[in-house]
Amino acid sequence: MAAPTVSKDLDGWFASNDKRIHDELFEFLRIPSVSASSAHDKDTLAAAAWLHQKLAAIGFTVETCPTAGHPVVVAEWRKAPAGAPTVLVYGHYDVQPPEPLDLWTTPAFEPTIRDGKLFARGSVDDKGQLWVHVKALEAHLAVRGTLPCNIIVVAEGEEEIGSEHLAQFIAQHAARLACDAVVISDSSMFAPGIPSILSSLRGLAYFEINVQGPSGDLHSGMYGGAVVNPAMALAHILSTFHDKKGRIAIKGFYDKVLPFPRAVLAGMKKLPHNDTRFKREVGVKALGGEEGKTTLEKLWTRPTLEVNGMLSGYTGEGAKTVLPAKSMAKVSCRLVPDQDPKVIEKLLKAHVKKVTPAGVTVTVEALHGGHPWRADLAGKIFDAATVALHAAFGKKPVIQGEGGSIPVVVDFQKILKVPVLLVGFGLPGENAHAPDEWISVDNFRRGLRAIATLWDEYTK
Amino acid sequence: MAAPTVSKDLDGWFASNDKRIHDELFEFLRIPSVSASSAHDKDTLAAAAWLHQKLAAIGFTVETCPTAGHPVVVAEWRKAPAGAPTVLVYGHYDVQPPEPLDLWTTPAFEPTIRDGKLFARGSVDDKGQLWVHVKALEAHLAVRGTLPCNIIVVAEGEEEIGSEHLAQFIAQHAARLACDAVVISDSSMFAPGIPSILSSLRGLAYFEINVQGPSGDLHSGMYGGAVVNPAMALAHILSTFHDKKGRIAIKGFYDKVLPFPRAVLAGMKKLPHNDTRFKREVGVKALGGEEGKTTLEKLWTRPTLEVNGMLSGYTGEGAKTVLPAKSMAKVSCRLVPDQDPKVIEKLLKAHVKKVTPAGVTVTVEALHGGHPWRADLAGKIFDAATVALHAAFGKKPVIQGEGGSIPVVVDFQKILKVPVLLVGFGLPGENAHAPDEWISVDNFRRGLRAIATLWDEYTK
Numbered sequence: 001m002a003a004p005t006v007s008k009d010l011d012g013w014f015a016s017n018d019k020r021i022h023d024e025l026f027e028f029l030r031i032p033s034v035s036a037s038s039a040h041d042k043d044t045l046a047a048a049a050w051l052h053q054k055l056a057a058i059g060f061t062v063e064t065c066p067t068a069g070h071p072v073v074v075a076e077w078r079k080a081p082a083g084a085p086t087v088l089v090y091g092h093y094d095v096q097p098p099e100p101l102d103l104w105t106t107p108a109f110e111p112t113i114r115d116g117k118l119f120a121r122g123s124v125d126d127k128g129q130l131w132v133h134v135k136a137l138e139a140h141l142a143v144r145g146t147l148p149c150n151i152i153v154v155a156e157g158e159e160e161i162g163s164e165h166l167a168q169f170i171a172q173h174a175a176r177l178a179c180d181a182v183v184i185s186d187s188s189m190f191a192p193g194i195p196s197i198l199s200s201l202r203g204l205a206y207f208e209i210n211v212q213g214p215s216g217d218l219h220s221g222m223y224g225g226a227v228v229n230p231a232m233a234l235a236h237i238l239s240t241f242h243d244k245k246g247r248i249a250i251k252g253f254y255d256k257v258l259p260f261p262r263a264v265l266a267g268m269k270k271l272p273h274n275d276t277r278f279k280r281e282v283g284v285k286a287l288g289g290e291e292g293k294t295t296l297e298k299l300w301t302r303p304t305l306e307v308n309g310m311l312s313g314y315t316g317e318g319a320k321t322v323l324p325a326k327s328m329a330k331v332s333c334r335l336v337p338d339q340d341p342k343v344i345e346k347l348l349k350a351h352v353k354k355v356t357p358a359g360v361t362v363t364v365e366a367l368h369g370g371h372p373w374r375a376d377l378a379g380k381i382f383d384a385a386t387v388a389l390h391a392a393f394g395k396k397p398v399i400q401g402e403g404g405s406i407p408v409v410v411d412f413q414k415i416l417k418v419p420v421l422l423v424g425f426g427l428p429g430e431n432a433h434a435p436d437e438w439i440s441v442d443n444f445r446r447g448l449r450a451i452a453t454l455w456d457e458y459t460k
Numbered sequence: 461m462a463a464p465t466v467s468k469d470l471d472g473w474f475a476s477n478d479k480r481i482h483d484e485l486f487e488f489l490r491i492p493s494v495s496a497s498s499a500h501d502k503d504t505l506a507a508a509a510w511l512h513q514k515l516a517a518i519g520f521t522v523e524t525c526p527t528a529g530h531p532v533v534v535a536e537w538r539k540a541p542a543g544a545p546t547v548l549v550y551g552h553y554d555v556q557p558p559e560p561l562d563l564w565t566t567p568a569f570e571p572t573i574r575d576g577k578l579f580a581r582g583s584v585d586d587k588g589q590l591w592v593h594v595k596a597l598e599a600h601l602a603v604r605g606t607l608p609c610n611i612i613v614v615a616e617g618e619e620e621i622g623s624e625h626l627a628q629f630i631a632q633h634a635a636r637l638a639c640d641a642v643v644i645s646d647s648s649m650f651a652p653g654i655p656s657i658l659s660s661l662r663g664l665a666y667f668e669i670n671v672q673g674p675s676g677d678l679h680s681g682m683y684g685g686a687v688v689n690p691a692m693a694l695a696h697i698l699s700t701f702h703d704k705k706g707r708i709a710i711k712g713f714y715d716k717v718l719p720f721p722r723a724v725l726a727g728m729k730k731l732p733h734n735d736t737r738f739k740r741e742v743g744v745k746a747l748g749g750e751e752g753k754t755t756l757e758k759l760w761t762r763p764t765l766e767v768n769g770m771l772s773g774y775t776g777e778g779a780k781t782v783l784p785a786k787s788m789a790k791v792s793c794r795l796v797p798d799q800d801p802k803v804i805e806k807l808l809k810a811h812v813k814k815v816t817p818a819g820v821t822v823t824v825e826a827l828h829g830g831h832p833w834r835a836d837l838a839g840k841i842f843d844a845a846t847v848a849l850h851a852a853f854g855k856k857p858v859i860q861g862e863g864g865s866i867p868v869v870v871d872f873q874k875i876l877k878v879p880v881l882l883v884g885f886g887l888p889g890e891n892a893h894a895p896d897e898w899i900s901v902d903n904f905r906r907g908l909r910a911i912a913t914l915w916d917e918y919t920k
Binding site: 202204206213214215216218219220221222223224225226227228229231232234235236238239241242278282283284285286287288289290295298299302303304306307308309310311312313314315318319320321322323324327328329330332334357358359360361367368402403404405433 | 666676683746755
C-alpha cells in the first residue's frame with residue numbers, strides 16, 4: 001500500500017499562503033494574554049476579540065461567551081452535507097506569565113524565528129497549535145468553498161489558570177456543543193520527526209500535610225530529646241509512603257489501577273527512548289521509581305506520590321538551635337485509570353493517621369484533584385488521525401502516554417460522551433511554561449497539512 | 461546541725477543599700493549593648509566602660525582589653541592574705557537583640573518591676589547576674605575593707621554571638637587568669653525557691669545536609685515516578701537517624717557516652733519534676749525521646765539528634781506540581797561526655813553516605829560544634845556553694861543538668877585546668893532570649909547574699 005499523502009490542492013494553498021499564515025500568527029502572539037494577571041485582563045480580552053474576528057472572517061458564526069472569568073470563544077460552521085459528522089476543536093488563547101523576563105533571548109511577546117524555531121510565549125502552548133486548526137479550516141473553505149464535516153471551535157482563556165469555568169460552560173452548553181469527536185492540539189510529539197497520538201493522561205491528587213508539635217518553637221538544647229520534633233515526625237511520615245521496591249505503600253492505593261492494554265505497552269517498548277540520554281537531560285546519574293518497570297511505563301502508566309515542597313524551622317544561613325513548632329509538606333499523587341482523587345484522599349488520610357507518632361497533631365488538606373484519562377484508540381477519528389499524520393510527516397504516528405494532567409479532556413469526554421483525540425505538534429524541550437518557549441516551524445507547517453488532511457480522512 | 465545563715469554584717473549592708481544596688485543595675489540595663497548589631501557597637505562599648513568604672517570604684521584594678529570583636533573587661537583584686545585562693549568570676553555585659561519589640565509589655569531597655577519581676581533585656585542574661593557578683597564584692601570591701609580571697613572578674617561582650625574571641629583571650633592571658641576555681645552565674649535555678657548547682661551541659665554538633673537531585677526543578681507530572689525526588693530522599697535519610705525505641709541509629713554514636721554518676725541520677729529522680737505540667741508548658745499531649753528514660757534524664761544526660769530546619773521545593777500558597785531539584789535540612793546533635801563533635805561529624809557523614817539512595821548527591825557540612833561538660837561536683841568550691849545557697853535561700857541546692865550548651869565553660873576548664881562552678885539565679889520561663897525577659901527580684905536579693913556568703917565559706 002502506498003504511503004498516504006496530503007491532498008495537492010490543500011498543500012498548494014498552504015505553500016502560497018505561508019507568509020500570511022505566519023504573519024497573522026505573529027499578530028496573535030504579540031498580544032500578551034496572560035490569564036493569571038489581572039493587569040493583563042484587557043490583553044486577554046483583546047486576544048479573544050482578535051480570534052473572534054479571524055474565525056468570523058473565514059466564514060464561521062462566532063460568539064464570545066462571557067464566563068465568571070475570561071470569555072470562551074465559540075465558532076461554528078454547520079454547512080456540511082446532511083449526515084456528516086460534527087467535530088469540536090478545543091484550544092486556548094491565554095498564555096503562561098512570561099517571567100523571568102531576563103531569561104528570554106528575545107522578548108516573550110516579540111515572535112522571532114531562529115534555527116527553525118519560532119520563539120514566543122504561546123508559540124506552542126497553545127496559540128500556535130490553535131492557529132494550525134484555524135488555518136486548516138480556512139484552507140478547506142478557501143480551496144473548496146466547504147468543509148466535509150461540521151466544526152465547532154471552542155477556545156478558552158483560562159487554561160493556564162486551571163480552566164476554572166470550562167466544565168460548567170460545557171455542561172451548560174452541552175446541546176450546542178454536541179458532537180461526534182473532540183480534537184485537541186495542546187501537546188507534543190514523541191520526538192522530532194515522530195508524530196504521536198496521546199493514549200493517556202495521568203490524574204492528580206494534591207495535598208498539604210501540616211504537622212503541629214509544641215505550641216511554639218523551643219530551644220533544641222533545653223527541650224531536645226523529650227519533645228517530639230515535628231520535622232522528624234514529618235520525615236517519618238513521608239518515608240512511609242514508599243516501600244523498598246519503589247511502590248507506594250498506602251493500603252489500597254493500587255486497587256483501582258487498570259492494566260494498560262497489551263498493545264499500548266508493547267508499542268511503548270518499541271519507542272526510541274534512551275535512558276542514558278534521559279538521565280543526561282535531567283542531570284542525574286541514576287533513575288528511581290518502581291522496580292521492574294521501564295521509564296516510559298513509570299511516566300505514563302503508573303501512579304506516583306511525590307513531595308513537591310517541604311518546610312520547617314530555621315532555613316536561613318548558619319545555625320539556629322530551634323526545635324520547630326511545626327512542619328509542612330506539599331505532596332501530590334499522579335493517578336492512572338481508574339483511580340479517583342477522592343478515594344486516594346481517603347486512603348492517604350487513613351495512612352497518615354496510622355503512621356503519625358504520638359506527640360504531634362497532623363492535618364491533611366486536599367488542595368486540588370483531577371481524574372486520569374485513557375483514550376479508546378479505536379474508532380474513526382483515531383484511524384483518520386493516523387493516516388493524516390502519516391501523510392503530513394511521512395511517518396506513522398506512535399502512541400504515547402503523557403505523565404501530566406489536562407483535566408479538561410476528562411470533562412469533554414464525561415459531559416459530551418464522545419472520544420477525545422489528542423494530537424499535538426510541540427517537541428520535548430519546548431519550554432512551554434518557561435522562558436524561550438518555541439514551536440518548530442517545520443512541525444507547524446506539517447501540522448497545518450495534518451489537520452487539513454484529518455477532515456478529509458475522517459469523512460471518507 | 462543548724463541551718464547556715466548569711467552573715468549579719470553583709471545582710472545588713474545589702475538591706476541598707478538595696479535601692480542604690482537596684483538603681484545602678486537599672487543604669488546598666490538601660491544601655492542597649494546588643495553585640496549582634498553593629499549599629500549598637502557604641503552602646504556595647506559604653507556598657508564595657510560603665511562596668512569598668514563601677515569595678516574600679518569599688519577598689520579593683522581594671523583593664524578593658526581589646527579583642528578583634530568587643531572588648532573583655534578584666535578586673536583584679538589581689539590583696540587577700542598570703543595563701544588565700546584566687547577565684548575567677550565570669551559574666552557578660554552584652555545582650556540579645558530585643559526584637560520583636562512589639563511583644564514587650566514595657567520597653568526592653570527601660571527596666572520595670574511588676575509582680576516581683578524585674579523586666580528588661582539583660583535582666584537575667586546576664587547583666588543582672590553579673591551585677592550580683594559585683595555588688596557581693598562591694599559588700600565585702602565596704603563592710604570589712606577586704607575580701608577573703610583574690611578575685612578576677614572577666615566580663616566579655618560577645619557571649620550572645622558565640623564568644624568568638626574568648627577562648628583565645630583566655631589562652632593568651634592564661635598566666636594572668638590563673639586561679640583555683642571559676643564561678644559563673646548565667647543560668648537558672650530548678651524552680652522558685654529551689655536553688656541549684658549545674659552538674660552538666662550538653663555539647664553541640666550542628667550540620668547542614670544538602671541533597672541534589674536533577675539539575676533543575678522538573679514538572680512532577682512529566683518526570684514523577686522515574687526521577688528520584690530529593691525531598692523524599694531527604695525524608696528517608698532523616699527517618700533513618702532514630703530507631704523505633706527513640707535511640708539514635710548512627711553506628712558508634714553512643715560509644716563514648718559515659719554513664720552519669722549514680723548519685724547524680726538518683727538526685728535527679730528526687731527533683732520535683734512533673735511531666736503533666738511539662739507537657740502543658742510545652743503544649744503537647746505526649747512526650748517523645750528514648751524509651752525507658754525519665755524526662756530529666758533525656759534532657760540532661762542523653763545525647764540527641766534534632767532537625768532544626770528543612771526546606772525543599774514549593775512552599776507558598778496552593779499547589780505547584782514541581783519535582784524539586786534539591787532539598788536541605790539543618791540537623792544538630794546535643795552531646796554528652798565524652799562525645800566529641802569531630803567524631804560525631806565523621807559518624808554522621810558515614811551514616812548519611814550509607815543510607816543515601818542512588819540518583820541524588822548528598823553533602824553534609826559541619827556548621828558549629830561545642831564539647832559537652834560535666835562538673836566534678838567535689839571540692840571546696842562546690843561545698844562552699846552548697847552552704848552559701850542554703851544560707852541565702854533557706855534550702856539546700858539541688859544538682860541539675862542543663863540541656864543546652866555554654867562552650868566557654870569547657871574553655872575555662874580546659875585552659876585553666878580548674879573546676880567551674882555554675883550557679884545561677886534565673887527561673888524557668890524567664891524569656892532569656894525572648895521579649896519580656898525578667899529576673900525575680902527576690903532571687904536577685906538572695907543571689908547577692910549567696911555569692912557574698914560563698915567567699916566566706918570558700919575560705920573558711
